[in-house]
Amino acid sequence: MKILSAEQIREADQYTIENEPIASIDLMERAVHEWVMEYVQSPYFDYHKPVVILCGPGNNGGDGLGIARSLKNFHKVAVYLLPSEKYSEDNLINQHRAREKGIEIIPIQKPEDIRVTSDTIIVDALYGSGLSRPLEGLAADVVRFINHLSNKKISVDIPSGMFADDNDHNNIETIVAADLTITFQFPKLSFLMMPTGPLAGELRIADIKLHHEFLRSVQTNHYLLEKKEVAKVYQPRNTWIHKGQAGRALLVGGIGHTSGAAILSATAALRAGVGLLYVACGSRATQALPFARPEAISFDLNEVNINDLISAVEPDAIAIGPGLGTSSAAAELLDQMLEFEIPTVLDADALNLIAQHHWQKRLGKQHLITPHPGEAARLFGNSKQMEFHRTLRAFVQSSGCTVVYKGKYSRIYTPEGNVYFNPTGNAGMATAGSGDVLTGILLALIAGGYSLEKAAKLGVYLHGLSGDIALKSRGSEEAVLASDLCEKLGNAFEELKKDVE
């Protein structure tokens, strides 16, 4: 699913009006209808509760006025309107239509004019994609006022005060903190990033049928991954395959006290279908591994030389990092391994070592790195979200490596400059070992023949889906363990395969 900028959304709007063709006011009517359809299907719909609709001067406010007319059929509705010297044309038409339907439009002079009871649902239609600067004055006061109320808030298109694309220079306190955002046609970039993402609350997309020709041809570098697209990446396993053809993988890590990280990665790699798994690790892990994961073949890093090991096992892919530690021995090992041409996943302490030794420039097209925000800040600096996003995207384009930036909506950055946001996963996965599991999955997929980009899309999606399945079976986020993700990986494959054509 394409993610467009506010500018492109305006173009899509205009193209639809001209080429469908459809009058602007009728497109608004369609948007209102689709918004209401999504709302009544949401858990927030309750016709016993009164609704207060806050409207702004532009077309977002116009939508709000249209929504008021429609919701009057189910709810007790009150409409409040911000004063303005230049209401948009469609806003004025909808003010007229609302009055015709007997709806009183109350002008907002101060925030306290807005009357709610404890169960009132607040619909936020103050500003949408036409926001041109951070809110101030009365509009900002209204936003702060409703943010202090405990009432449920549902935003129309975008939480008012939030820019669709770049909020680096915005004031977070003057953005509506919504419980639900029903957005038109496309998810907006700012819904998928910190610190704005949480302010959008739960997301629903209303399909307002903007012109298919525009949607097909419009160029973007930002996408939200969808199950059917990921299913196209998946390669079913050949019935006649033998283990030598299912990928030979080498995992390096688990030094000292951190055997568990290597065991989790190893388990995940085996569950993700690797044919042969070699693990080069510390003495403790070498002893533990045959009991924890008898399918893996372990080597003690104190006894083998990494170059000899590579020559002996001829891995199709390598992963280094889980439980590696940051000792000088680990640094020396990584120093050698950064020279290999073999596709390599770098995670955890491997990334911390790269940051410590300023080895970022040594990353190249054979590397897939999987930093979480802390590791990413150490590697690429600590800047505001969009600036960070641009820095990382530029780094990936110039270095040729692939990046998985982990978090809610984990992002995959490809050397072509594309960024894919992953929708699967949940807060239960914010737990020790979860990243080690992803590393194992990616290792297995790359060893099995997937390109780094395809492995990243498939691996990140499946990892999140395993988390979602684990959540269902455990009952609550708190109880999800990293080992549950390994356990549910088979069910995640099964779920994805339902969409394989």
Ligand SMILES: NC(=O)C1=CN([C@@H]2O[C@H](COP(=O)(O)OP(=O)(O)OC[C@H]3O[C@@H](n4cnc5c(N)ncnc54)[C@H](OP(=O)(O)O)[C@@H]3O)[C@@H](O)[C@H]2O)[C@@H](O)CC1
């Ligand atoms: N895209 C689609 O396909 C469809 C879109 N639709 C809807 O249209 C919405 C976009 O509508 P929109 O362009 O009229 O913009 P909107 O956000 O209502 O505000 C613009 C007004 O606010 C003003 N203003 C801006 N910033 C301000 C500030 N900080 N403080 C004070 N004022 C400020 C600005 O004035 P100006 O910047 O010129 O000063 C202007 O008057 C979109 O979100 C969706 O809901 C659907 O109906 C149909 C299909």
Ligand SMILES: [K+]
């Ligand atoms: K809004």
